[in-house]
Amino acid sequence: MNTLLEILESRLLTALSKAGIDLPVGFPVKIFAAADVRHGDYQANTAMALAKRLKMNPRELATQVVDALEVDDLADLEIAGPGFINFRIKSETWSQKVGQLINDPRLGVGSVAEPQNIVVDFSAPNVAKPMHVGHIRSTIIGDSLSRICRFLGHNVTTDNHIGDWGTQFGMVIYGWKNLIDPVAIEADPLQELLRLYRAVNLLCKEEEAIKDECRDELVKLQNGDAENFAIWEKCVEVSKVGLNKIYDRLDVSFDHWLGESYYNSELVPLVKALEAEGLARESDGALCVFSGEELPPKQDPFKEKRDGEWSDFPMIVRKGDGAFNYATTDVATVDHRLKQWNADKIWYVVDARQSLHFQQLFDVSKRRGCKAKLEHISFGTILGKDGKPLKTRDGDLPQLADVLDDAVKSARTVLEEKSGDLPVEEKDELAKMIGIGSVKFTELSHHRSSDYIFDLDKMVALQGDTAPYLQYSYVRVRAIFRKLEEEVTLDADGLQITEQGEINLARTLSKFGEVLPTVLDDLKPNILSNYLLDLAKAFHSFFEACQVLKSEGDVRKSRLVLCELTGRVLQQGLGLLGIQVPERM
Template sequence: MDLEKLLTDRLVPAFAAVAGGPVDPVVRRSPRADFQSDAALALARRLGRPPREIAAAVLERAELGDLCAAAEVSGPGFLNLTVADGALAALVGGLAGDERLGVPVSAAPERVVVDYSAPNVAKEMHVGHLRSTVIGDAAVRLLDWLGHRVVRVNHLGDWGTPFGMLIEHLVDLGEAEAGRALSMGDLDRFYRTARWKFDTDEVFRQRSRRRVVALQGGDPRTRELWRLLVEQSERYFLAVYALLDVTLTGVDFRGESAYNDRLAGVVADLDRMGLLTSSDGAECAFPPGFTGRDGAALPLIARKADGGYGYPATDLAALRHRTDELGATRLLYVVGLPQRQHFAMVFAVAEQAGWLRPPARAEHLGFGSILGADGRMLRSRAGDSVKLVTLLEEAVARATELARAKNPGLDAEAAAEIGRAVGIGALKYADLATERTRDHVLDWERMLSLDGNTAPYLQYAYARIRSVFRRAGTDPRPDVQIVLAEPAERALAVELLGFAAVVAETERTLAFHHLAGYLHRLAVTFSAFYERCPVLRATGELRESRLLLADLTARTLRQGLHLLGIRTVERM
């Protein structure tokens, strides 16, 4: 049902015959026709022939008669392809009985590990965790729907020297009082108080250092207190995930501590393979191609001079576990762009060690920051990072107020349901509709607008279609013959048949702005169709055809928004 793929499959053998080898036809949507191929232009220099001549030769060999009403050479050598109305109608009609809307399950499913969110124990989640959690959740939803075996990993920061002071502060408060403080969700205050005591009280500082040794040495009582900190934090994280409506659960937590017993082995194996060099007392790997501004090779510190292990050792141990024991062939790390070099070096060392070898590959899904209206990092009035819960609650409150203003007759329960779906959806969509590597400004007015490329606009388009069926008092008939009597109907049919292609592109790149952009185009195209092609006032087979086109649009919007982690509502 992928129209773009159908055209590509027809052009591939024709281009191969002309070029004497495989060629990607590069089929794209075009304003001049339905689709366009510009591969002839790229071939001109290689073949030493004019691109128009190449394009004409391809057309002579391509079997397009049953699919295209027109196929012609245009401009310097473009191939313009206009799909026949009969073929369009048949293909769109075929979507009606397909619950996957023309999107196939992957022919080569993989085990994919997605590492995302990754908050720190005893610290509250802030706005900086939003993008990792939202992007990672969209990746999980998409890859799972396509049939891949997805393993979610929430790589908690639950180990290291700060836990000495945190455990000692817990001891000072007493378990019951500490439990109440942590369960109330004010983790930041707990952490700040512990930090203040560590910085100002020498006795407390010495106790904290001894506690770190006890923790790392496996002292049962210390481990019990540490576990209490972790469990209280995990309960808080799960409450945030429930509000954010993501798929992470308790079974997905895998902290840094899970790899603690593997670190010595990782370093020993790297040393045995000759990949480590002693530098100022530390054991370092120097993967080729990484240099500082002074041209000197950059180290990846596997073991510090004091004998401790840092993030590189933990990340190498985690990667090795994911490939060797979980059998993953695609490893995704949804972490901010500032960590780009770190992960590139970790991947390079893992490749040298043989822990990351084909078909396994690792990808850093880096992302930009969320900025305030002033173009700077988003901060609270006090200058602190904005708490994620505060941001989510504000989004829901603003959307609920908007829903009541637009529809005063809504009862409290309906307004709350719409407010949550629209508010959380607006935050997620603003993130995912932005090219991942770019920063984006948090602008409430724009994000919650019912016009433009926003989640509320798409949610409203879906609700509008559902209202059509409530007024029609009937469900669409999947066996209806599609009629394309008007240009707007035809345009909607072409757009509906583009869903499979954009899903495939998003699977390959995990650049979710492609999927978001498609859903917006589909909603805009439907709006034009709805204005120019009366649905309920039409009669006979034309009415049934238009109802089916409307239903296919609603289904595609709902499925596409679900892949982005955004809920639809029946009324707005």
């Protein structure tokens, strides 16, 4: 189904041709939703943009275009200001559009004409440590983008590239051999592994000899030492169990868990290939990739300024002690994703602080012939109420399990106040749905590059721009249908969308198919979140202005269709954000 926006743009393009206007090569013919509906529903500034190039009066050019524009079956036209073309959609058009939507399982959202193979790398916690609050953003953003991509028709492969092979394992293995508490490792393995890591990390700062021993343990592991490998396997095993408990709570899953260790056998031949390709050379005992010298120093990720002079800042792919690092693994990972999954795009949903690493990785990959589009989907920081990065009283990052527990508890408190008559078991399930949904929506309603304050009281509130507000909006829709005393056929026959409240809601519903694809333009789920808030507000305004159950005939049916569509779009849209909706609250 074509959206109104697509239909109008096609008609505008035809009108330009009919008016004899030659478009410059690559000139975009775009129509936009009007910022102020008092001026219409859609607006085009094409005439003004073209007039500059053609050296014409923009209003005269707009008049020529409007004279050739055939949209009488859809909208009324007017020319405003210096040459804006405004489209005011007719009420019968809204009736037809709503009729199309009620019969469309995709709710007006088309599928992409050319599906691409997109690999989404997200979450990626380190093994042997519990997930902390810093993993919220990558996990939730990555999951939502994956869901939206799949819904739009792309072939998506999700990969949890866990940190299961790195420096921390030298410390963990040393701790396992020297400091382990046998009772604790059985009772709560992830917490005990975290304790070991912290204890050994402290010892390394105090004693250089222990730091050397940890380094030796890591090298032994990387060289296949049987004892160290067995300890490592146990760490990975118990870590995955703990991680999956969190992912189950978040309703997040992955197609693959190909951690750093998966690529071990590829690293030696990869480094040899980098040398043979002339990309890597030895420097101070380490093997490094240096600048290709094709970019200005300010834009070159392999350059840094020291004492006013530009110096080399290479990517190390083999350390002086012979060990490999995550940069080496990431280059191998790109190779794998290209060869095995035929990736057209690879998205890395990772903290903005890793931007330099990804600039180097993408540069190296491009020099090695990578044709796929590699993109770092960066994000900001979660802040406490004091405006500083969120931490516990001890100065540590809060563990993600604790954050989710607190969100569920806060939601349970609100339910006790607002829905005290519900059965205890139902309130418990609702608290999970609302609490987890609140954490997700708070994340996804902010621009991903911005920081935001983690405030549970605001997040679980029924009023405001929150998940509970949207969930309640869905519940309010379903309550209407529970009150029906008879079966109603919800189809396109006889629909009448005439009242302003009806038109406003129909307009917002029709934009679902227009808005959703734009999420992928800049990879910003907050565009969908903001749309859903607009839809909920349009529905509540409609519900206050237009009687539903007390109306009659085609008017009643039309309003019930609008309600049904609102429920479907809220459920689908929130589902694409990874948020569930309850039937009652």
